[in-house]
Amino acid sequence: MADTRDPQSGTRRQALLQAAADVFFEQGYVATSIDAIIERAGGSKRNIYSEFGSKQGLFAAIVRENSDSALSTLAADDVEGLDLAETLAAFGRHLLDVYMSPTVVGIYRIAVTEAHRFPELVKSFYEQGPGRTTSRLAEVLERAMQRGEIRNGDCERLADHFVGMIRDNLHLQVVLGLRPAPSQEEVCAAVGSAVEVFLEGVRAR
Amino acid sequence: MADTRDPQSGTRRQALLQAAADVFFEQGYVATSIDAIIERAGGSKRNIYSEFGSKQGLFAAIVRENSDSALSTLAADDVEGLDLAETLAAFGRHLLDVYMSPTVVGIYRIAVTEAHRFPELVKSFYEQGPGRTTSRLAEVLERAMQRGEIRNGDCERLADHFVGMIRDNLHLQVVLGLRPAPSQEEVCAAVGSAVEVFLEGVRAR
DNA sequence: TGTCAATGGTAACGCTCATTACCGGAGGCC
DNA sequence: GGCCTCCGGTAATGAGCGTTACCATTGACA
Structure with a gap:
């Protein structure tokens, strides 16, 4: 797990988006799991759900x-x-x-x-x-x-x-x-x- | 469930392929479930597994x-x-x-x-x-x-x-x-x- | 220093799915 | 007619998923 967390929350959001985009674009929507995204971005699923609400929102x-x-x-x-x-x-x-x-x-x-x-x-x-x-x-x-x-x-x-x-x-x-x-x-x-x-x-x- | 079974096993295979293609092409590979295919073709999952071995094979x-x-x-x-x-x-x-x-x-x-x-x-x-x-x-x-x-x-x-x-x-x-x-x-x-x-x-x- | 709020990690829940074990019945063979 | 084999249906299994409940930790403020 490559931890890309960052003090500034703006770049943290960007890092999440980037990691998620990498996985979504490679695997497709259905085959992408939240866990896989977190494995790439570091942190925990709570981050995603507080920032984007759901998988669809992300x-x-x-x-x-x-x-x-x-x-x-x-x-x-x-x-x-x-x-x-x-x-x-x-x-x-x-x-x-x-x-x-x-x-x-x-x-x-x-x-x-x-x-x-x-x-x-x-x-x-x-x-x-x-x-x-x-x-x-x-x-x-x-x-x-x-x-x-x-x-x-x-x-x-x-x-x-x-x-x-x-x-x-x-x-x-x-x-x-x-x-x-x-x-x-x-x-x-x-x-x-x-x-x-x-x-x-x-x-x- | 529209039962498309047929005495001739050749057309049965064709019916399975047709039903599966319909679902795969509409939903995509990952989002397609064997159950959804069977719901369309009739019969049971055993048919698919004896004819094609696996989802990938189908x-x-x-x-x-x-x-x-x-x-x-x-x-x-x-x-x-x-x-x-x-x-x-x-x-x-x-x-x-x-x-x-x-x-x-x-x-x-x-x-x-x-x-x-x-x-x-x-x-x-x-x-x-x-x-x-x-x-x-x-x-x-x-x-x-x-x-x-x-x-x-x-x-x-x-x-x-x-x-x-x-x-x-x-x-x-x-x-x-x-x-x-x-x-x-x-x-x-x-x-x-x-x-x-x-x-x-x-x-x- | 003590209290409180919020952030974030862990583990659980409920669900779906591919795959398979098991069982009943139908049809061939003696 | 009785047995046996095979085919197909049902239900179980085990894994993975999105989502959330719960808890620890931390940092701020009084």
Whole structure:
């Protein structure tokens, strides 16, 4: 048992959340026991129950906190001002980095299985994450369309296509634990190729 | 309890597998109890233990059988002989149908969470499913490249792009239980748009 | 220093579950 | 018809779980 207790209760809460996230993301919700979390964080179960009330409360806190911090960067980046190719490439690289991060892979895994146990959590995860991302990309495409850089079409759908290309088999393999997260070079290569195909595919003719 | 027992032991085995798959795919591996399966299939737990040995054995049989039957159609279709656009569209529609089917959605869900509990099963699921599919598409693209219809490039990667476009946010929403499977018209529209972008994006210049 | 409140550790409770021991009855064989 | 074997149902077993009751210890304050 690695005792991570700390005098400041704020960091203590963080340590509990971190330990719990590690176990939840690796084992899944049902298979995670409070004991396993305590074994990692030190202290006793009383800590968890006084801080979070229940296993569900702890889990909800984790998803809320992690999806906030990890996904908010997706909405906050201002990659525009460059030309469309550079914008898409920067967007794609950032997207892939976030999708491949252990935290988001963990949330993704658990969202998929616990969909019907925590529908509201899953809904807010999707809306804050993939949903918002796709909408923002659709706006970028909309402006490019008005500038005449790409041909007319349904920008939401085109954004879906691009995001899908970014989140392809590579992502699936990582989520399934079949391979480690890609290196920076692999990310650049994959995104570069996707941007090339996409841009050529939607260019105004 | 709906008793689905049947004199022929083959169909009895099938009924058990079907009931078990229903529960496993909805609840996940850990949260599924043998009792819940029996409640659905009728009979008693002894049946399961004499036929499959253990919960793990039952689960493995389900994944093996279902991924065989559902995914084999992906390798067996002969959509070639048409022009590339039609080939891709037919391929994409079939792919999307399979990915959206309740069985494959169920397997997908459970593969994502149980990745580290059943690594070999997940590996074989990937190889038989997305892996083999992508390879087959890559071969199609390779031949098109040799015919000069598409520009030079890494066909495996291009196939990844196409498969990713097909398996986009729509698929994610279905997997997360946020919306029902798409209608035939929606499938056609999504695939049509993806084929258009992809084909234009890889066309020889 | 003595009292009080709160924090946190331990152990217990009630429940669920996978697995198995046990038993009754059905059907084949003499 | 009588015996025996096997199949399937029931109930028990033992472990693990979330949650909580209870108790010790500690630190503050008078």
